[in-house]
Amino acid sequence: MSSTNSETNHPIHRTKFAFADADLVIQTADNQRFKVHKSVMSMFSDVFKDMLALDQVNNRKPNDSDSESDSESKVEHVEITERSYTFRFVLRLTYHLPISTLPSLDQLSDIMVMLDKYQMSRLHESVQNFILANLNLEENPLRYYALARSYNLTRVKQAVLPHVDALDLRAYTTNTVVKIPKELLEISFRDYHKLLFFKNQRATRILAFIERARLPTPVYVVRCNSQSARIIHETGGSESTFNPNRCCSWKSYITAAREEVSTANNQDILRPELRVKVAINSKCPNAMRWLLDDCGRIFDEAQKAAKEIPWEYEEEYENVHGVGAQEA
Template sequence: MSEVEEIAANADNATYATHSSHLSYNDGDFIIRASDGVEFKVHKIVMSLASQVFRDMLSLDKINTLTATSEIPIPVVDVFESSQVFESILQFIYPVIPPDLSSFDKVIDLLSVADKYMMPSVMRQLEEHLLQKSFEPLDGLRFHALARRFSLSRLEAATMKHVVCLDITVVHPHNIPPEANWLTLQDYNRFKFFADLRLRKCRVLFGEFIEARSSLYDCTCIRRQRRSYLMMRKVEDGPHWDGDDDSSADEDYFDDIECEVWAHFFELCRKALRKNLQANVLEDVSIRYEAKQQYNKCRGINDDFIRDSSAQLKPLKKQMDELPWAYEQEYALARQSKPAEGWKPTREWNYY
């Protein structure tokens, strides 16, 4: 329990004004009056611990010297927020039933108030609420914009993959959430940079997998490519060629030979990832069948590729899952090397 919650819990809850329609305590020593005239009788110590702004206000002599007696009225602070909004804020501060957060607009209002009055504990609770929600692509954009505006680092990290994978240039303007305007053109260009770099890193992993596998397995198409190369050498060098395939040039060529089925499979994976960077391409059996059907002459790989490829691809999938979605340092270096282009969009923008 936080210090705010502990002190609030020790308040005289028995004197809670149950007859009122709003949260108020009979033993409170401080009144917050909302814009609609509703008054909340609360405790100075609780509000001081919950809010830096209220702590500064209450430290002023004009308020701090007043006491709750019959001769001297309880100090009052007027706020611009409605009673409905401010009561929800107090429900986060005091140990009572939490507010209803089913409305996203209400969450935004509460974040604005908590940010205005510098209430970190309320901000954390609201962020935790948003983190527990499931994200659709455009919801991820809304939540990410919210995280950037109110410096919610955990929510920003959790929604990063959604904005990186979203191509906002193909979204109809009527479907773009208003919170998207909180992000700048440079933000969207930054997301595109992250997406392109992550795709390139996936391609590097694909290449490393093929290279490692080709050196361990000698399938039909690899043997055929070697024979074709040796026949070409024989034609080029004529009768003087002794058939020695151990030269460094030959070794370099043989090292570059790849299984055509696997190579085509990863090319299809790359194309699928370009359309959807979150696609689970390594476990998509339809991509394997498409690759095998186009290169069906590699008979030695048929059973191995369709039946056992899932097990072989597990380490690769783990590597892909561990790739980050944000590359801030790389983006900063790219902007330094090309400062004039750091903010420019890399896509053609289509307006409806």
């Protein structure tokens, strides 16, 4: 924010954002003026509140090239370093006006810088509402995550974590062929390590649900080459118990799922493709039907349960990595 009395030779571009009863004119870096209200700016910005309370404004008189009206020349002026698009967006949030043009990620970053610079934390919820309602987080999840982390946009962070989780983050450090995206460079190594930890914690919980699942009663005889995989039907009273390894493909699936979890692979262990792959390599001729049809209920229930499993494990991360992992 500038408080100098220097004149400018640049032409002044008029805007439609002007109130007849305005008592403050704010000029942006690209020489656009906005006629606003001190009371509103003070309400939403602690910086403006303190500045106006101390009367630290730029009371300059416009030059002839400005072509200001007499009424505008009598109100106080402030020059800021932000450009008009950024400030106009912030003003629309402040005055609860509709926003017709969606910002790019670079513009959104500038907007968050301004909100932080002028201590406009009261607008954080409005920004999050706008982002969640209008922007596609899936297009660039890492950058949205970095933005949410930097400015404590909790709801945006929670919304973008599923999209970040779908990325193969480990490949960026283990596969020399994979090019590291510039978006990854916007988050700290600690945050990168956290994302890997979160991914593993969530996958481990999903795997545990699958491992505890009660396998279905087959409607046909499973024919496995392995004798131990055949159905063992023991009648005891009104209930029956079954060998949990009734099909060798189930054990193979669990092994494959554990392997993916242990390597923090980017693939979802509940995806049908993993079961198809296991069935193709299985010794059981009925493995495909067993894993996809008979066990379908297990995976449907797992998908529902997964929706309730958290995406973030901050406390667990701190417990594992100790004091040295605390935020700087």
